[in-house]
Amino acid sequence: MRESAFVKRNVKKWEEFENLLRSDSSDPDKLSDLFIQVTDDLAFARTQYPESRTYIYLNDLASKIHGKIYKNKAEDRKRFVEFWKYEVPMIMFEARKKLLYAFVVFAVSILIGIVSQKADDSFVRTILGDGYVNMTLENIKEGDALAVYGRGSQMDSFFAITFNNVRVSFFAFAAGLLLSLGTGFMLLQNGVMVGCFFTFLAQQGFLNESFKVVMLHGTLELSAIVIAGAAGFVMGNSILFPGTYSRMASFKKGAIKGLKIVMGLMPVFILAGFIEGFFTRYTSMPWILSGTIIFGSAFFIIYYYVVYPIKLANANRKNIRA
Template sequence: MNLKRWIARREANWKRLDALLRQIEKRGLKSLSALEIRELASLYRSVSGDLARARTHRVGDRLIQNLQTLTARGYSQIYQGSRHQEWQSVRDFILWGFPAIVQKTRAYTALATAIFLGMGLIAWWFAWQDPVFMSLMVPERLIETVRDGKLWMGSILGIEPLASTNIMINNIRVSFSAVAGGVTAGLFTIYILALNGLLIGAIATLVGQNGLAYPFWAFVLPHGALELPAIFLAGGAGLLIARAIVFPGKYKRIDALKYYGTQAAQLVFGIIVLLVIAGLIEGFFSPNPVIPDSLKYLTGGIIFILLVTYCRRRNDLQSPVN
């Protein structure tokens, strides 16, 4: 191999890769255009090949060392830099992206909340008036336990890790069902919201009739401050998908599904995090008999206020102030 001719032919690529890497090192990967990023990847592969050839033909320690340094810089920016960008994207979504999508889709979440709470009030009213309705909504075993003056949450004690995991899985399954129910034009989503609303309304009546409302809500509030909003958000996500199917508006139906489906998917990412945290609280904190009920109420209130504050936050650098 003619060393001088080979260096002359390849040197332009080395210099161009060095220039792109210097730009990234100073201003970050985002400073490159899409074409420059593709060029960066192509040059990195080319220079890696040059390094292998230089080692094979023993063209000189200094040149090999320079090519090694160049390829190491390229690897760091392309692979480790991309991972850094991914983590940065995750961080940005947690800090700003999820609150932004919650605000953008709040009308759908409000509708899902209204369905749940409305059916809860209906169940509360009918359960007070008609014991038969109570037996239709609540398992007989649960009714007998409460009428004996006990709540059922004590079964969690001693198996907290298992119970917490099962609670997470169940809540995530219900939420995913509510989201996926959007493909039935929202009918299955509405069914899940209505059914869970009826159930919580009937149980609220049951514990109220038997003088156990205070400890019951002390148990529910700490994790419910996250769990219930997560279910409402999941219902809203399902209604978003239903909107794309039933009322695509100015979009073609397939484009509407892409548009609203993307928003629903963004909600799902945040919903999972909320349900995981809620599951941990429900498994380890809510049923703990050592913690006073008053502290559980306080904790639930603080968690809910923090969640609302978080979901209302705006990134003033990206979002215009109304």
Template sequence: MREIYFIKQNKEKWLEIEQVIKGNIKKNPDDLSTLYINLINDLSFAQTYYPKSNTTVYLNHLSSHIFQKVYKTKRVERNKIFYFFGTEVPLLVYQYKRYLMYSFIFFILFTSIGVVSAIYDKEFAIIILGDEYVNTTIENIKKGNAVGIYQSGSTWGSTIGIIFNNVVVGAKMYLYGFFGGVGSLYALLSNSVMIGSFQYFFYDYGALQDSARGIWLHGVFEIFAMVVEAMCGLILGASILFPKTYSRFNSLKIGLKDSFKIFLSTIPFTICAGIIEGYVTRHALQMPLFLNIIIIFGSFGIIGFYYCIYPKIIYKQTTQIYTQNKLSDDGIL
């Protein structure tokens, strides 16, 4: 079937689903399930015959939102926080997974710019990091304590200050998405270039391994969360620039609500990063190397699984559950 006929054949049904998502049309749980199953069938057909079409993207968007409508109608007692972090956020991350990919691509690109700039301009690290920080760190490296900068101040005081600062930075990176996503990219650029030049600075002074043992203890959670926050900004910006079939205002409402939920999911990781930086990083070089490795790769495994693997698992599970339930309700199973 040609795509134009496929669209004409199902256009009215899809427009009705849009109205259901907006709340303009009320449906009972059975009718919602029927709409969802029909839409999944249309999506499967489109993915098979028009895999790179905007129609497929549109149907995937609709199916994600109608699924949430269906899921919320289930009369099941559940812990709201567990549902939020265990189901709602992963489904949203899966829905907007391409924005996470874009954010990672930009992060790698911008970090590379920081590295290359530091290679060709020895003063670049000073410009980015500041004279005092660079000079203090050079002295610490000469003393054999590359992460000495993290040992100043009290543990609890440093932790509170770090958490507050990181939450503010993350919130700015997200909210700058109101400027069409460009603001979020600029914030990501600033932080990524700093990371790239920062790491090359230690490499240039022969202290890359020692710095990695300390910095990446908290850096995994902090930087991965930063990438996700930039993703949220891109979602917000895209909802303004590309409203699709929605009005620009309704598109913004949907984008703001969805992106804010994903942003909230980064807060626990930001808090964990602050606690690790305040209490653990200062002891990084006194710790056994295997313990550094366990914390670093364990942190990467946790946050990487949550944002990159778990969403796909939840999406498949919930889709399968509702398909089975619908077949059962229809007497097929």
């Protein structure tokens, strides 16, 4: 094929490619397809017209497309970092009242569980089931009240626990569809369970041991439930109180914000599952080590979900004023 015919056949396509490159909102998939087509034309030109201006032009065009693709990939990686560095903390700042509501509901629910178990020793069987209670009593007779955490392989436990944490927290968020009442019920249910569980072990004389072992992973796990509850309240309140938006538009905004909070919890779920699967099984761990993990986890949760969002919001206000 003559060079002039080759150019005439493809020039409109190349011009379209150049227009796409100049666009700020280039589709990555379209760019990839574009790169394949241009490199095909470039390979043909290299074979047929190696010293021509057409070959030089296509080589330059392919280089530009290649650069655009890798620029987009770099922006995607930057976006990934900014999600946890800026986006989640700013949403948590907006949702700080909902986080407080979730914490209060959960704390009151724990108190209900404590008082109920103290008032009736059999209450724990209603909440945790006869099987779990009988197993724990048997473990106590054998000298290890929390032996249940040492069963199963570490890796299997890690995956099972992480999946369960994600499931419980997602349900706490999704229950916000029931106008926040569903989320409130989920927090109530889990809080009563926690209060009842620790009171039961305290009645058996194992409060210190149970706190040291369970809170290794429980600090992150229970915090995640409360934060997911805040996400549920964000979504539920967006339906109840749409403000100046239509109810549907408000719901969409609330659902997206709530979902981002839950997605931002993924590293917490993974870390909690890792600790429970690989560390909690060592029930005789010294207090100095377990205390370091517990208080380190608590510091991370308080800083990232409460302190850092406030600092970030204050910094943004100063930048705006400046």
